[in-house]
Amino acid sequence: MRVIIALVVGLLAGSLGGIKVYQSLSAGKEVPHAVMWMMGYHMGELGDAIKGDQCSPAMVSAHIDTLARVAADIEPVFLPIGDDLDALFVDHADALQASIESMRSATGTGCEALAAARKTASEACKGCHRDFR
Numbered sequence: 001m002r003v004i005i006a007l008v009v010g011l012l013a014g015s016l017g018g019i020k021v022y023q024s025l026s027a028g029k030e031v032p033h034a035v036m037w038m039m040g041y042h043m044g045e046l047g048d049a050i051k052g053d054q055c056s057p058a059m060v061s062a063h064i065d066t067l068a069r070v071a072a073d074i075e076p077v078f079l080p081i082g083d084d085l086d087a088l089f090v091d092h093a094d095a096l097q098a099s100i101e102s103m104r105s106a107t108g109t110g111c112e113a114l115a116a117a118r119k120t121a122s123e124a125c126k127g128c129h130r131d132f133r
């Protein structure tokens, strides 16, 4: 009996500890991490461009393009999660993609609009991490 209670308590604690994301098996263990680190790199480069007031298309377009391509990998690489959580996950991924498109539209208009769109993108990153990481 004691073992069973310990087991149930353990399972409960485990499930309360956070939502475990079950990654797509075909993507392997490294790919979900790689997707995230690549996005982190390109977000960082865009942040540096903004800080340095270097927001010409030549400086930022390649980063935005790659960010968009890698962000498009989030859903196939992470889903399905199951437990009715996929829809919420997709909402966060879509919010990120929309903000990356805003960055694309802001390209060529200087740093200000790009910085605002990048901030929205960064909030999309945080929103998903809050719920799923």
Ligand code: HEC
Binding pocket: 021, 032, 033, 034, 036, 037, 039, 040, 041, 043, 074, 089, 090, 092, 093, 096, 121, 122, 124, 125, 126, 128, 129, 132, 133
């Ligand atoms: C739709 C959900 C979602 C969005 C949007 C998202 N992430 Fe993540 N991110 C995750 C999850 C889930 C993990 C935890 C992955 C794991 O531990 O297996 C994670 C982990 C990470 C990590 C740590 C990687 C590692 O090796 O554990 C970094 C860095 C990261 N994200 C950066 C970003 C950046 C930058 C953005 C926005 C450009 C972003 N993420 C947007 C879901 C998301």
